Amino acid sequence: MKRILSGIQPSGKLHIGNYFGMMHPMVRHMETAELYVFIVDLHALTSVHDRDRLRQGTLEAAADFLALGLDPERCIFWVQSDVPEVCELSWLLSVLTPMGLLERCHAYKDKVAKNIAASHGLFAYPVLMAADILLYQAEVVPVGKDQKQHVEVARDIAIRFNNTFGETFVIPEPEIDETTAIVPGLDGQKMSKSYDNTIPIFLDEKALRKRVMAIQTDATPVEAPKDPSTCNLYALLKLFAPEDKMREVHDLYINGGAAYGYLKQDLFELINDYFAPARARKKELLDNPDYLRQILAKGAEKARAKATVTLERVRDRMGLKY
Numbered sequence: 001m002k003r004i005l006s007g008i009q010p011s012g013k014l015h016i017g018n019y020f021g022m023m024h025p026m027v028r029h030m031e032t033a034e035l036y037v038f039i040v041d042l043h044a045l046t047s048v049h050d051r052d053r054l055r056q057g058t059l060e061a062a063a064d065f066l067a068l069g070l071d072p073e074r075c076i077f078w079v080q081s082d083v084p085e086v087c088e089l090s091w092l093l094s095v096l097t098p099m100g101l102l103e104r105c106h107a108y109k110d111k112v113a114k115n116i117a118a119s120h121g122l123f124a125y126p127v128l129m130a131a132d133i134l135l136y137q138a139e140v141v142p143v144g145k146d147q148k149q150h151v152e153v154a155r156d157i158a159i160r161f162n163n164t165f166g167e168t169f170v171i172p173e174p175e176i177d178e179t180t181a182i183v184p185g186l187d188g189q190k191m192s193k194s195y196d197n198t199i200p201i202f203l204d205e206k207a208l209r210k211r212v213m214a215i216q217t218d219a220t221p222v223e224a225p226k227d228p229s230t231c232n233l234y235a236l237l238k239l240f241a242p243e244d245k246m247r248e249v250h251d252l253y254i255n256g257g258a259a260y261g262y263l264k265q266d267l268f269e270l271i272n273d274y275f276a277p278a279r280a281r282k283k284e285l286l287d288n289p290d291y292l293r294q295i296l297a298k299g300a301e302k303a304r305a306k307a308t309v310t311l312e313r314v315r316d317r318m319g320l321k322y
């Protein structure tokens with residue numbers, strides 16, 4: 001059985017990019033893998049400095065996963081900060097991490113390019129992520145394309161560690177499904193909490209309709225042929241529509257007759273139907289936060305037992321046991 005691990009930040013409402021890039025693949029892997037799923041609140045602290053928002057975001061992310069079908073009996077599901085060993089490993093890995101490796105990371109470079117004051121935490125973000133992955137000896141890490149580079153940093157650090165201190169870490173592989181690697185947002189850029197272009201998974205009907213109607217499209221007249229490969233509405237429809245429906249839509253794009261307004265209405269209905277059962281379950285789960293806390297505490301206990309085994313080995317290899 002492969003050991004598969006991935007995490008998500010509780011820094012805002014989870015959206016359909018998160019769903020197709022990571023949550024859906026993770027729930028599917030539950031059938032056949034030893035699965036580790038966690039909510040990365042320590043990473044979220046690089047952007048969220050509001051106590052209530054972080055606490056609520058963490059509980060909501062837990063409810064989202066459970067509502068979408070994650071079964072805590074068949075995986076290890078926890079909150080990152082409940083296993084503080086990860087911070088120690090992060091430091092131990094940081095002494096082997098070249099500055100240049102981190103300076104090349106997009107998330108950090110983007111902030112610097114936008115003149116946003118980047119914190120040391122943001123700079124060191126990939127090292128903490130490497131610690132997340134290596135602490136549990138994960139073999140496969142399902143992510144969207146934006147996180148590929150960070151998994152590669154984790155691989156690089158693991159290889160350096162093994163070469164310096166002897167075989168210790170499993171070298172992880174990113175897993176990226178090309179059809180959902182970059183889900184576009186309302187404006188056609190990558191869907192992202194930080195661009196305010198998302199379609200959150202758990203919106204009520206009215207808000208969802210409003211979001212879908214706000215998808216930006218070009219001004220081509222209805223009768224004119226359109227290029228499906230450059231249309232974000234088309235890309236979003238493709239995620240939800242059955243194949244026969246998509247063939248029809250494709251013909252309309254190629255031959256003319258694709259009316260964006262009608263297609264948006266179709267998309268709204270498809271998304272709404274797709275997530276309606278999960279939306280009802282989420283509501284029930286959020287009504288019982290103690291139940292969520294209990295599940296997360298149990299998960300943290302299991303995760304911690306695994307983490308301490310790796311960390312003891314690392315400490316020993318590095319000479320911290322005297």
Ligand code: TYM
Nearest residue numbers: 006007008009017018021022132143144147181182183191
């Ligand atoms: P985060 O919270 O930004 O995103 C969670 C997952 O959703 C994917 N994703 C997307 N996939 C396709 N299209 C999109 N538009 C889109 N937007 C987001 C992300 O690629 C990600 O897989 N650094 C990670 C969290 C993390 C982690 C880890 C992941 C911390 N430690 C260890 C794996 C292993 C992040 O910020 O994800």
